[in-house]
Amino acid sequence: MENLGSVCEKIFSNGDVYSGDFKGMLPHGKGNYAWSDGTVYEGDWEEGKMTGKGKIFWPSQVTYEGDFSGGYLHGFGTFIDSDGSIYKGSLKMNSQHGIGRKEYPNSDVYDGCWREGTREGSGRYVWSNGNIYIGTWKNGKMSGRGVMKWSNGDLFDGFWSNGLRHGSGFYRFTDGSYYFGTWTKGLKDGPGTFYPAVSKHLSESNLQGREDKKKKQPSRSSSMDSEESVIPNVKRSLSEKISSSFRRGSRRFSHKTTSLDDDWDSSSSVREMMSRERSCVLSQSFRDGQNEFPDNQTVAYEREYMQGVLIKERIRNISKLSHKTKQQLKFAKEVKRSSWVDIFEGQRSYYLRLSLQLGIRYTVGKITPVPMREVRSSDFGEQARIRMNFPRKGSKLTPPHCSIDFYWKDYCPMVFRNLRELFKLNAADYMMSICGDDGLRELCSPGKSGSLFYLSHDDRFVIKTLKKSELKVLLKMLPNYYSHVKAHDNTLITKFFGAHRIALRHGKKVRFVVMGNMFCTELRIHRRYDLKGSSHGRFTNKDEIDESTTLKDLDLAYEFQMDRSLHESLFRQLALDSAFLESQQIIDYSLLLGLHFSAPEHLKSLLEPPDSLHKVESISAAVDGDLLIRPTNLLLVTHEPGPVSPTPGPHIRGSTLKAFSIGNKEADLLLPGTGRLRVQLGVNMPAQANHKLMQAETASTEIELFEVYDVVLYLGIIDILQEYNMKKKIEHTCKSMKFDPQSISVVEPKLYSKRFISFLEKIFPLQ
Incomplete structure (x- = not known):
């Protein structure tokens, strides 16, 4: 037998046959290998292993054409199973892994992410009867956020677990009715609100009955219920099969494998594409509905379920829906894309x-x-x-x-x-x-x-x-x-x-x-603000506020008091940074402020209006003098480098700040349940947030009533890439003719810097 580049045929004692290029005693280059059981491989070899492009045929009529590595189906290819199913996409070590499309024998189709042969990550499943699910998967079942649209027009957008509706979401009936609520293992469970359609009303039993038919997910095929974790007939290692033959014929193969980029493992690989497609399904569903949700809706049903059984119902008259509800019902209309994008073009x-x-x-x-x-x-x-x-x-x-x-x-x-x-x-x-x-x-x-x-x-x-x-x-x-x-x-x-x-x-x-x-911290950020120092349009609709909302200047209802040395360090650096931005003709920057409340259970009161003057009178009767309560949950202590938690964020360069309250020494923040945190500028800065409830006069004195919270501050200057150019100058001129020039965001850099610092001095007053 010749060496490298030689082409010859070798017949093994077990009946296997190889014909092609060799390198020494090992197949290397192009070659065909036929096993005694009828399996045939045609393609590339590298030192005794199937590596490169090739085709393989099994006696069971299973075929694969695509990439190989180290004797495994590994890379991108097309796999046709004996049952007629076709998989086209990424594979890893003989398993469907990465992004791929599978067409099942019953005409179901899945496009999306796979992990070790199982649907996992973002994907779209289309049943042969017209039902569609777009969302996330886990262990081959619908889990996480997703949208299911049934062929009759009903739609559910919400959370899933183990293939069943589980968590919050909304259900839209074909006639235009909606139910917003929560589900547990496919059944309504907990409070919810039902908005009936105006143009035609279905009885409660009809609506309930139609949805209950879908408690078990839509006529799933065997392809949905039992997904193979490894491609059939490939569990048996081909590399071992070939190696065994060559060992008997000559000597053992050398082992060499190539790897596919591990980034195919990311379960979020098609998240944005699926989000777009999910929006398209919602948008099309709303267009297909006979009626959009009307602005003149006057009746809603507040319901409470227990494991699918209605246990309480109350009719609520609503002359006008809240802004948040309207957004929930009409957000799909804002989707610009009306056509579906094929998965291989939508990535x-x-x-x-x-x-x-x-x-x-x-x-x-x-x-x-x-x-x-x-x-x-x-x-x-x-x-x-x-x-x-x-x-x-x-x-x-x-x-x-x-x-x-x-x-x-x-x-x-x-x-x-x-x-x-x-x-x-x-x-x-x-x-x-x-x-x-x-x-x-x-x-x-x-x-x-x-x-x-x-x-x-x-x-x-x-x-x-x-x-x-x-x-x-x-x-x-x-x-x-x-x-x-x-x-x-x-x-x-x-x-x-x-x-x-x-x-x-x-x-x-x-x-x-x-x-x-700036918010990379082990502490939870309960409130976040974007503060510019301007007032025009700088507020947020209260119906839209939750913990993740970034609020604005007019939404801030606190003044923050902190240690004198920390305050001085903060404004010294703010002056330097704003002067730099002014010198670069930069405007429109803002202070991004994050608040961690040491007692977050008190946050509920921040969203509720204070009681009437009776509250002031009752408290003033109990407390004589200053009503400003001084919390003690946060404590500044002398910095100790050893036990302090490392800062994982981008602020590790900054020095440890000195605090006046501990003798002008470098400070750590002692936080109950968390440990010691290094205090830096903009990171782990303790303060007291004073929330003024009201001001009232009694017979003898004037009383100001405050709620005071222990907070940890995280802050920094962001959005520093807007130059005060000709376009901004024209915008300033136009807006100044309509609004107070001091209230608008677009002003020349020197005035912007001055107004920015002045505003921050008001919310961070010096003690």
Whole structure:
């Protein structure tokens, strides 16, 4: 037998036959292998293992064509089972794993994520009878948030568990009726509200009966009930089969495998695409309904169920629905896309995130080995770019990957490398946070910019899409930004870690910036505010407020008092940072403020109006003098480096602050049930939030009634990429003619900075 490149045929004692290229005694190159049981493989080999492209046929009429690695079905391919089902997508170690499409023998179709042969993650299942589910899956069953639309037009949008409705959601009947409530294991359970249709009324029994038919999910096929965890007939390791034959014929095969990019493991790979499709289903359902929910709805039924049995009902007259309810019922009308997007064309968001991870991994890996040096003027120029083409099959400089072809551009890599060093950020930790297997998750945009926000799996970093104009502002101010953050360890200005651009194949260019997450903390953020210092339009509709809502200036009902030294440090840095932004002609920035209440059970009272004057009189009768209660749940103690909890967020560079109340020594915050937290500027800062309830006069004195809460503050300056350009000057002129110039957000930088500081001095008064 000849060596490398030789083509010959070898017949084994067990009846197996190999014909093709060899390398020594091992198949290497192109070749065909026929087992004695009738199984045939045609394709690529690498040192005795099926690796590369190939086809395999089993006697049971099962076939596979696609990628192989180390003797396994591994990569992308098409698998046709003996029952006629067809799977096209990603595989890992003989199992369906990643993103794929499966057509079942009964004409059911599933598009979405797989994990080790089971539907898991985001996906869409279409039954042959026309029922559709779009949402998340776990262990092959509907679990998490999802929308089910039945062929008769009924629809449920809410939460699922183990294939049954479980949690909050709403059910829309074909006639236009709605039920908002909660379910437990497929049955209504707990309070809810039923809104009947106006144009035609179905009796309660009819409505209930129609939905109860769906307690057991719609006529699921065997493909839904029993999903194979491993592709049939592949459990038996082909590599062992071949190796055994060659061992008997000559010597043992060497072992070598290649790996598929692990980013296919992310269960959130098609989350955004499924969110869009779910919205399309809802939008189409609302359009298909005979009646939209009317504004003149006057009757609703408040009901309470126990395990599917109606135990209480009350008729409620409603002359006008709340804003929040209208939004719930009509939000689907705002969906612009009315057509469904095929899954293999609708994965652009997934590819965008995967490409971002690949690009950052490449850039950081390329720049990190470069010897550390101070940045130069050339590091900021037009030539300070890393440009790279990332073809899917890989190139001499880039690895093969599971995204689509894309072009990558990294801006000022040496500058951002030095910034990460200034912020004491390890390159390996940075890549693991953003580029790890857990991937990125998408956040809802809290503002009007329309930007997409992604959060790293460990909450340390926020990635935001930028407009082209915003990127230009960032690159223009980058030299001065670098000097500012280098000179001020405790700066409250957003920390930037990288700026990038991705151009997907046949897609537009998308620009990103990586920032530190100011709310990366082990404590829960109960309230969050975006404060600019302006008043026009700076409020939030009360019906829309929950714990995740970012509130505005006019929503803030507190004054915060803190240790004198902490207060001085805060405003010293605020003055420096606002002066810097003023020098760069930046406006529209804001203070992002997060509050952790040490006694969150008191938060309920914040949403309720205070009692009448009777409350003041009753308290004033019991308390003589100052009614300002001083809580004692938070305690400042002398800093001890050893037992203090490490700060996982982007603020690890800042120094530990000194507190006047402990002798002007560096301070730790002692928080019951949590331990010691290092106090830094903008991080773990203790304060008292004074909520003024009312002011009243008694016979002898004037009384001010306060509620006082122990809070821990997290804050920083964000949105610093809006320049006061000609467009903003024109906007200022136009709005000034209609509104008070002092109340609008758009004012010239010097006035904006002054107003910003003045507003913060009012909400953070000096004791």
